[in-house]
Amino acid sequence: MSPGHDHDRDHLLEHVPSDPALRVKALESVLVEKGLVDPAAIDAWIEAYENKIGPRAGARVVARAWVDTGYRQRLLENGTDAIAELVPLGNQGQHMVVVENTPTVHNLIVCTLCSCYPWPVLGLPPRWYKSAPYRSRSVLDPRGVLKEFGVELGSDVEVRVWDSTAEIRYLVLPERPPGTDDMNEEALAALVTRDSMIGAGLVPPASTKKGA
């Protein structure tokens, strides 16, 4: 490829169906016909990420760290090994780093260059995480972005934005909400939201739990 001229690139989208559903259908049909993909394997990948791999895994890691200080320490020192004690790692989570929110530090995860995301612990990323608005502004104006998620931080809180530019994948260990001292690990895990593990939310107290 030479800069400024890229023949296949320039013409690909002019020749294929404009409706993405038809475009993808045509691609799959050709690949299946040529034996390059097996539709049953496609089904198996979809099944795994639609029904098995998702943010409940990350929530288990967080809840364990809240109740077990030894685990919390291992998690912050070597995220990959500590997560692997609870959750099978692998695809898009080979190298994990966990960063901890405290009363004085708030962490926010982004990938400005594509949409890198820790699949084994959070599943596939939500649409907003992959969107141009989030990718563009979270490094420049994290406090403004957090306000859009309903998170207002005092000026005394240090905001740390982690731009996932390599194969290190990040998980936020959110703060344990007040009033949860009597809850067991399983009940705590049920409180942990996906967004709180990206840093785009706080874990709500038990009585006001929301969906995401």
Added chain:
Amino acid sequence: MNGIHDMGGMHGLGPILPEPNEPVFHDRWEARMFGVSAAMIYPPAFSTDQYRFLVERMPPAAYLSQSYYEHWYFACALVLIEAGMVTLSELSTGQAVPSSTRRDDAMRAGDVEAAIAKEGKCSRETASAPRFALGQRVTTRNMHPTQHTRLPRYARGRSGSIYRCHGAYVFPDTNARGDGECPQDLYTVTFAARELWGPDAGRNDKVYLDLWDSYLEPA
């Protein structure tokens, strides 16, 4: 390359729109595209770095107007065309030309679990000591390669501190263009938000990036 994908620091791209109870896939074609891409083991030894560079080669207007799994379509279609494994005409009609050969070694459903669990580490053994020490001040290079790089524009020519050394990792800039893994030390570098964005940024705020040795010079 200085492409539209390198979005850090841009304005005007709209509000962030979180979606309550968002499904994993919004449409079946998104799920099929995810599955096709994940199940595709051709061309052989095709790397994530190569994949990312294919997405970056999307025409900028299409990149902005098309969604995530349409980006995947583009990368998948382009690599197969460039490898000579499908033609544009086949992708237009959805039918393989009758003379095309048929393979029988695709990934099977029974292989998927192992593929998901595959260790696939990008770290590599190295004998040499890291060039930079923890806490050392470094400056990122002012560079504008026409090919793939993982040093975003907003962090070029800026000074920060070494926060962590991860050891040697596959170098995307060479790997994406098929010039080999050329592993080199990977560091997490912390930048004061004001170093990147000026005095309007939060006084104590910071941005952390994972950057390879050759992106960095001693400050």
